[in-house]
Amino acid sequence: DVVTDYLSWQAKIVNQYKRPDQFITQDFSGGVHTNLDQWAVAGNLDIVAENPYFETQKRLDARTIWLSGDLGRSLKHTNYLVTETNAQTIGWDSRTQYPQYPGQLRLVVYTHLAAGANMVEYWHWHSLHYGQETYWKGVLSHDLEPNRTYAEVSRVAAELKKLGPQLVDLKKDNKVAILFSADSANALNYMPVSDHVNYITVLKQMYDALYDLNIEPDFVQAGDPNLSRYKVLLIPSLYSASDRVLQQTSDYVKSGGQVVMAFKSGFANEYSTVRDVMAPGPLRAAAGFHYQEFTNLAEPEPLTPDLYGVGEQNKGSVWEEFLIPETAQVIASFEDPYWHSPAITRNNFGSGTLTYEGTFLTDTLQRQVIRDVVKRAGLTGQDQNLPSAVKVRHGRNAQGKVLHYYLNFSGEEQTFSYPYGNGSDLLTNASARQGQAFKLKPWDLAIVAEQ
Structure with missing residues (x-):
C-alpha cells in the first residue's frame, strides 16, 4: 500500500547514511489501526515505537497502554519504544484537563516497561504557549519552572538509572493471542452489521476480557504461519479471509489449539465477496455447524441456559445466525418464540476445540466464555484471583x-x-x-x- 511503500522508500534512504550505532523507528499513534498494514510497516523498522495516551485520575488503568504495547511488541516479536505519552494534561483545548494524581506518572512508566517497552519519553519537554497543542502539556508547564510532574519524572528516572539493566529487554512467552484481520475490519465497515458494533468493538471486547482476567496476549496477523506457539487464539469476526487463512485456522484447532471465534467469520473471501457455499464455508468442519439465515436483533435477547452464571448478562444482541449444529455442542441458545438458534457452540475437532459466538455477547458473558476456554487450556492460576x-x-x-x-x-x-x-x-x-x-x-x- 501507499503508506508502506513510502516508509520503505524513506527507510532505504536513511539506511544509506546512518551510522552502525543508529536505528530506524516509526511511531504508531496508539491502538490498532485498520487503515494501514502495521506488520508490513514494522518490517522496514529496526524497532517499533508507540504513542499510547490514556485517561487519568480515577479512570486510570492499563487498557489502552497495554493494547498499544502488546501490539507494538507483537509486530516484530521484540521490545518497543514509547515515543509519546502523557506528561501533564492532554487535549486540544482546555475541556479535558485532568492531571495525573501523585504517583500515577511513576506507575504508568512501569506499566509501559511491564509490557516490554525499552524506553519512555514524553510529548513534550515544555508546554507550548500558542497553537493547537497549547493545552497538550509537557513535563514543564507554561512557566518553564520545575514542578510536581518534573519531580516525579526525576524520581522515576533515578530509579531507572539504577534498575534499568534489570528491566530492559523483557522477554515474553505468552500462550494466548488475538488474531487481527484488517481486511475483515474494513469489509465490515463497508457492510456494517450495526451502527455501534463493528470489528474493532469485538476485538476490544475480547482484549478487555483478557485484561480483566489478568491474561497477557500477543497479537498475530491473519495468515501468520506460526499459530502453534499459542494454546488459545481469540478471533474477532473473521469476515473477509482467504481459504488459506481459514484452513490455517482449522488446522490450528485440529492440532490442539483452542479458539474463541466471533460471529460472521468465514462468510466472505479475501476480496470481500460472499462465498457461494454453505456458511461458514471452509470453517464448517472445525466449527461443527452450518447456517443459511441470519437476522439483526432490534434489542438484546436472553439466552438459555445460563451455564456461565452471569444472570441478567446472559444475552446476545445485534446479530443472530441461525446455526444448525452438526457435531457442535450447544452451550446457549436464544430464548425466542420464533428463533431458538444456538448462540454459543463448542466443537471438538481433532485435538482442539472451537468455541463459536453466533451473536454479540455482553461484556460479562464474553469474559466468562474466554475464562472457561483459557481454563480448559490450563492457563489459569493465582493471577485470576488477584483483587x-x-x-x-x-x-x-x-x-x-x-x-x-x-x-x-x-x-x-x-x-x-x-x-x-x-x-x-x-x-x-x-x-x-x-x-x-x-x-x-x-x-x-x-x-x-x-x-
Whole structure:
C-alpha cells in the first residue's frame, strides 16, 4: 500500500547514511489501526515505537497502554519504544484537563516497561504557549519552572538509572493471542452489521476480557504461519479471509489449539465477496455447524441456559445466525418464540476445540466464555484471583531472571498472596516469599525478581 511503500522508500534512504550505532523507528499513534498494514510497516523498522495516551485520575488503568504495547511488541516479536505519552494534561483545548494524581506518572512508566517497552519519553519537554497543542502539556508547564510532574519524572528516572539493566529487554512467552484481520475490519465497515458494533468493538471486547482476567496476549496477523506457539487464539469476526487463512485456522484447532471465534467469520473471501457455499464455508468442519439465515436483533435477547452464571448478562444482541449444529455442542441458545438458534457452540475437532459466538455477547458473558476456554487450556492460576485493581505482567529479563510486575490501579491499598518463586522487590529490596501477604500502596507497584 501507499503508506508502506513510502516508509520503505524513506527507510532505504536513511539506511544509506546512518551510522552502525543508529536505528530506524516509526511511531504508531496508539491502538490498532485498520487503515494501514502495521506488520508490513514494522518490517522496514529496526524497532517499533508507540504513542499510547490514556485517561487519568480515577479512570486510570492499563487498557489502552497495554493494547498499544502488546501490539507494538507483537509486530516484530521484540521490545518497543514509547515515543509519546502523557506528561501533564492532554487535549486540544482546555475541556479535558485532568492531571495525573501523585504517583500515577511513576506507575504508568512501569506499566509501559511491564509490557516490554525499552524506553519512555514524553510529548513534550515544555508546554507550548500558542497553537493547537497549547493545552497538550509537557513535563514543564507554561512557566518553564520545575514542578510536581518534573519531580516525579526525576524520581522515576533515578530509579531507572539504577534498575534499568534489570528491566530492559523483557522477554515474553505468552500462550494466548488475538488474531487481527484488517481486511475483515474494513469489509465490515463497508457492510456494517450495526451502527455501534463493528470489528474493532469485538476485538476490544475480547482484549478487555483478557485484561480483566489478568491474561497477557500477543497479537498475530491473519495468515501468520506460526499459530502453534499459542494454546488459545481469540478471533474477532473473521469476515473477509482467504481459504488459506481459514484452513490455517482449522488446522490450528485440529492440532490442539483452542479458539474463541466471533460471529460472521468465514462468510466472505479475501476480496470481500460472499462465498457461494454453505456458511461458514471452509470453517464448517472445525466449527461443527452450518447456517443459511441470519437476522439483526432490534434489542438484546436472553439466552438459555445460563451455564456461565452471569444472570441478567446472559444475552446476545445485534446479530443472530441461525446455526444448525452438526457435531457442535450447544452451550446457549436464544430464548425466542420464533428463533431458538444456538448462540454459543463448542466443537471438538481433532485435538482442539472451537468455541463459536453466533451473536454479540455482553461484556460479562464474553469474559466468562474466554475464562472457561483459557481454563480448559490450563492457563489459569493465582493471577485470576488477584483483587480487580491489581494487574500483573510477567517476563524474563536480560539476566535470565523471571520478573513479576504487580501494579495497583486504585486509590486504595491492596493486599494479595504472592504465589510465585521466592525473590525480592527490586524497588524496595523487600523479600517476597511464596504465600507471603503482599501489600501495594495506592497507585504503587512492586517488581518481584525471582531468585
